[in-house]
Amino acid sequence: xxxxxxxxxxxxxxxxxxxxxxxxxxxxxxxxxxxxxxxxxxxxxxxxxxxxxxxxxxxxxxxxxxxxxxxxxxxxxxxxxxxxxxxxxxxxxxxxxxxxxxxxxxxxxxxxxxxxxxxxxxxxxxxxxxxxxxxxxxxxxxxxxxxxxxxxxxxxxxxxxxxxxxxxxxxxxxxxxxxxxxxxxxxxxxxxxxxxxxxxxxxxxxxxxxxxxxxxxxxxxxxxxxxxxxxxxxxxxxxxxxxxxxxxxxxxxxxxxxxxxxxxxxxxxxxxxxxxxxxxxxxxxxxxxxxxxxxxxxxxxxxxxxxxxxxxxxxxxxxxxxxxxxxxxxxxxxxxxxxxxxxxxxxxxxxxxxxxxxxxxxxxxxxxxxxxxxxxxxxxxxxxxxxxxxxxxxxxxxxxxxxxxxxxxxxxxxxxxxxxxxxxxxxxxxxxxxxxxxxxxxxxxxxxxxxxxxxxxxxxxxxxxxxxxxxxxxxxxxxxxxxxxxxxxxxxxxxxxxxxxxxxxxxxxxxxxxxxxxxxxxxxxxxx
Numbered sequence: 001x002x003x004x005x006x007x008x009x010x011x012x013x014x015x016x017x018x019x020x021x022x023x024x025x026x027x028x029x030x031x032x033x034x035x036x037x038x039x040x041x042x043x044x045x046x047x048x049x050x051x052x053x054x055x056x057x058x059x060x061x062x063x064x065x066x067x068x069x070x071x072x073x074x075x076x077x078x079x080x081x082x083x084x085x086x087x088x089x090x091x092x093x094x095x096x097x098x099x100x101x102x103x104x105x106x107x108x109x110x111x112x113x114x115x116x117x118x119x120x121x122x123x124x125x126x127x128x129x130x131x132x133x134x135x136x137x138x139x140x141x142x143x144x145x146x147x148x149x150x151x152x153x154x155x156x157x158x159x160x161x162x163x164x165x166x167x168x169x170x171x172x173x174x175x176x177x178x179x180x181x182x183x184x185x186x187x188x189x190x191x192x193x194x195x196x197x198x199x200x201x202x203x204x205x206x207x208x209x210x211x212x213x214x215x216x217x218x219x220x221x222x223x224x225x226x227x228x229x230x231x232x233x234x235x236x237x238x239x240x241x242x243x244x245x246x247x248x249x250x251x252x253x254x255x256x257x258x259x260x261x262x263x264x265x266x267x268x269x270x271x272x273x274x275x276x277x278x279x280x281x282x283x284x285x286x287x288x289x290x291x292x293x294x295x296x297x298x299x300x301x302x303x304x305x306x307x308x309x310x311x312x313x314x315x316x317x318x319x320x321x322x323x324x325x326x327x328x329x330x331x332x333x334x335x336x337x338x339x340x341x342x343x344x345x346x347x348x349x350x351x352x353x354x355x356x357x358x359x360x361x362x363x364x365x366x367x368x369x370x371x372x373x374x375x376x377x378x379x380x381x382x383x384x385x386x387x388x389x390x391x392x393x394x395x396x397x398x399x400x401x402x403x404x405x406x407x408x409x410x411x412x413x414x415x416x417x418x419x420x421x422x423x424x425x426x427x428x429x430x431x432x433x434x435x436x437x438x439x440x441x442x443x444x445x446x447x448x449x450x451x452x453x454x455x456x457x458x459x460x461x462x463x464x465x466x467x468x469x470x471x472x473x474x475x476x477x478x479x480x481x482x483x484x485x486x487x488x489x490x491x492x493x494x495x496x497x498x499x500x501x502x503x504x505x506x507x508x509x510x511x512x513x514x515x516x517x518x519x520x521x522x523x524x525x526x527x528x
Contacts, residue, residue, distance in 0.1 A: 375430025
């Protein structure tokens with residue numbers, strides 16, 4: 001993949017991911033308004049996180065990081081790529097169907113592992129009930145991830161990037177329809193109207209989860225079929241290629257499992273503080289916007305490109321792809337991190353504070369947003385560094401680094417929680433993110449030149465940081481001047497829009513003037 005096409009693919013994935021994340025904000029704003037941070041909200045969020053946890057373990061993390069390089073190499077050599085993808089599709093279907101059944105049966109155990117602080121109150125039974133409805137999502141979304149890997153490896157990014165939009169559309173429709181229908185008065189006896197409506201919306205959201213997964217899988221299956229890879233259900237068989245895939249994927253699966261245990265540690269800490277699961281979830285959604293648009297887009301496009309270049313011995317091209325990916329990732333996420341730290345309170349207030357989500361929830365969520373913002377560049381750099389390992393089919397060292405990160409995160413989150421409460425989970429996540437980046441960087445020292453930072457990257461990085469700092473100062477002053485308007489319901493949206501636009505203009509203006517980047521580069525890639 002030429003550098004121009006690499007950046008074009010990045011912007012394709014990034015723009016569709018942006019659309020999905022913006023719809024995700026609409027979804028989360030509605031969830032916050034209907035459910036707030038009460039028992040139904042926390043139960044649903046834990047239930048929905050369970051299939052997503054295992055999805056990252058089985059599909060997007062372990063499996064795809066092993067599958068995409070192998071599939072890409074077969075494409076280059078015309079060595080039965082379609083058959084390999086077909087066998088993997090069938091094998092994953094069989095494996096995850098059995099896992100889904102087991103998960104539904106043992107849902108109380110899974111909920112306990114995720115949020116033991118729920119035991120003994122209404123949140124536990126609700127989470128088990130919602131979890132059983134939502135858990136089949138793991139089957140559909142994991143198959144969708146495999147199909148997306150096929151599309152990404154062939155340079156077709158649009159359908160896979162657009163599929164998450166369906167999830168948010170279906171969730172929004174489920175809430176709108178549920179709220180319009182209301183909850184029968186007889187069911188509302190013994191609870192307030194808001195509680196009854198919240199329970200109705202929670203039920204609808206849980207049922208919408210597997211429907212959304214099926215819709216996403218159907219879209220990417222159709223796109224893969226059009227691309228010449230119509231994968232179908234057949235009798236499973238273990239081939240030498242699948243055995244090799246399993247051997248390569250196993251360490252990545254363990255590494256993915258360690259990462260998910262980190263998330264479990266955070267959820268466990270939060271579950272012992274009323275409302276904290278919801279606060280951290282809403283904060284997570286804010287920093288996931290730039291992480292998804294930039295980090296995930298880079299990771300999706302960079303891995304198959306590096307795999308092809310390394311196979312062809314094009315180390316110079318691999319170095320250029322890695323450096324330009326890292327450069328544009330940091331050029332977009334360092335300022336986003338500064339903004340999340342500087343204006344977290346007005347962001348959360350305008351986006352979430354309505355319905356049953358009150359000012360106390362805003363303050364608690366804003367603190368978590370600022371701390372997650374501190375770790376944002378690290379989360380994105382992981383997405384550019386990990387392909388250097390996976391493209392070489394090296395999945396062992398990322399596993400060892402993940403073990404170190406697990407120990408550090410557990411020590412921080414559990415050790416600090418008696419002193420700073422639920423915030424310990426966010427602190428552990430951000431600091432562990434930076435520790436992982438240092439480990440990944442250290443591990444690239446003995447790789448070939450494709451993993452080295454070039455002169456252009458080293459020249460531009462300090463200027464990106466300087467431009468971001470300048471923008472942060474301007475945002476801080478502007479937020480103080482606009483603070484009276486954030487308390488006026490009819491003006492707060494306009495005030496936030498002005499604040500965001502001033503941040504964008506100041507960052508790109510300063511960055512262009514001091515040579516952190518050239519605006520023409522962004523314009524050229526957007527056009528392509």
